[in-house]
Amino acid sequence: MKIPAPGKPVRGSQSGAPIMVLFDLLGRRWAMGIVWTLSEQGPCTFRELQEKCDNLSPTTLNTRIAELRAACLVDHDTTGYRVTLRGRELYKMLVPLGLWAKEWGKDLQGFPGAQT
């Protein structure tokens, strides 16, 4: 699978705009979940990560890891897989999403909702 890189046209966007590249990268199965999990729970092995990510298939995990490593968001050392500094920056920006999601979830309980 093509790995998205800023400046180059990606799946679904000819512009190469960094935000669209990022959306392409993160808009793949478990991409954000992996960054989230590694950040919240610390470094872990391939199989540990697989378990924490709801036992996603090794195929997909491996693909996702390759993409996230290419994007310098995740790396690998003796402690296992872990987020990089940049990965942690990204995580920090996802935290507000986590808080917001709780409220969103509450409101959405009383489905279907009128809104605007």
Place this chain on the structure above:
Amino acid sequence: MKIPAPGKPVRGSQSGAPIMVLFDLLGRRWAMGIVWTLSEQGPCTFRELQEKCDNLSPTTLNTRIAELRAACLVDHDTTGYRVTLRGRELYKMLVPLGLWAKEWGKDLQGFPGAQT
């Protein structure tokens, strides 16, 4: 396709944790891009939206719209499709990602990068 809703197990997560539900919803092709585009460029018709989203297929656009409407992030009125109040909240949290992505993109130019 199953539409993610907070509190219920979703594709890839049995926990039903709101953040995982959100990741499931947003981790689909063009989901974040649609919220971004509608927020930045204002309401537009189905076909306009399609064009702005790099001519993604109507099938996928329609599916994504249904999911985002079910999640109360997007709705539809006489002006066309647009983000809801909650959708705008989400967008505002994505804005920092856009800024960060620019830096990330710059650094990543000199691929492959050492980091941590």
Place this chain on the structure above:
DNA sequence: TTTCATTGCTATGAATATTGTAGCAGTCAC
């Protein structure tokens, strides 16, 4: 009342991504 353009959207088949299961090769402690 018959065009005509525009609307949202569906049908279809091919291409691509993801899943689930099994298992391999390397490393390390014993």
Place this chain on the structure above:
DNA sequence: GTGACTGCTACAATATTCATAGCAATGAAA
């Protein structure tokens, strides 16, 4: 060597996405 771990790969089934064509409804103009 043996066993228990490691990171992965192979393979076939399923799910998702794409690209193209086109339909039914609406509203404006002729």
